[in-house]
Amino acid sequence: MNTLHTSPDFALSFRVFQPEPAQPTALVVLLHGVGGSETNLADMAAAISAQAPGTLVVLPRGPLALGPGQFAWFRVAFTPQGPRIEAAEADNSRLALTRFVEQLQLAHGIAPQRTVVAGFSQGGIMSASLGLTAPERLAGFGILSGRILPELEPQLAEPAQLAAVQAFVGHGELDSKLPVVWAERSDKWLTALGVRHQTRLYPIDHGISAAMQADFLAWLNSCIDSSLR
Incomplete structure (x- = not known):
């Protein structure tokens, strides 16, 4: 993992998983959950890089600082009635993420059809928010222990x-x-919207198990490869 990149040329601060391919053929953006940081999904980034060495794996940092080393895409309260989000923050982060992905694609010459965004928990929420509002920017998106915002x-x-x-x-x-x-x-919502998808359930609590990661990586490989057909 290299140093944190912060530049006016990009809408979000981020790290690039090393070794960075000289001429990347695909882009994967991995998003952390609430209270985490861009380093949380480093193990998954390593697995992706090993599976597809030509893939540029980018790990952005959520724009909201909650504390030392703790960041978020939007604030949320967990209530007996379910999660209650700061909708304006979620929308601002969605727009920033959309710009960020486009900036990465332009900077590295990677087509949207060779781009996947995925994340854990709140990061999965953001991945879905991007994929369902700007699908032209992606080949696919991953929701790992997350949800789709009704908002x-x-x-x-x-x-x-x-x-x-x-x-x-x-x-x-x-x-x-x-x-x-x-x-x-x-x-159910993805089916109703006509989005081709896989849904897999695992006997775990809130997290990413080895089996979940393996299934996601297999889907990721298929998703990116299908863009060549």
Whole structure:
């Protein structure tokens, strides 16, 4: 992992997983959860880099600082009635993430059809928010122990655009932070929207198991390879 990049040329601060390919053929952006940092998904970045050495793996930092080494894409309160989000912050982060992905694509000459964005928990929420509102920027998105925000509905892309993007949903059946019903809702919503997707459930709490990561990596490889056909 290299040093943190902070530049006016990019909408978010970020790190690039090393070794960085000289001429990347694909782009994967991995997003951390609330209270985490861009280094949280370094192990997954390493696995992606090993599987596909030509892939540029980028780990951005959420724009909101919650404390030392703790960042978020938006603030959220977990209540008995379910998560309550700061919707304006979520939307601002969605727009920043959309710009950031486009900036990376332009800087490295990588087509949207060779780009995947995925994340854990709140990072998965942001991945879905980008993929469902700007599907033309991606080949696919991954929701790992996350959900799709109901607040997103007025901003969804047209069905014809959504038909071109793919998704992966992985979730723990024992998730105590975001219960598995959120994965079930995501699955139903993606089906209704016509988004091609896989949904996989695992006997774990809130997290990413080895099996979830393996299934995601297999989907990722297929998603990027399908852009060549």
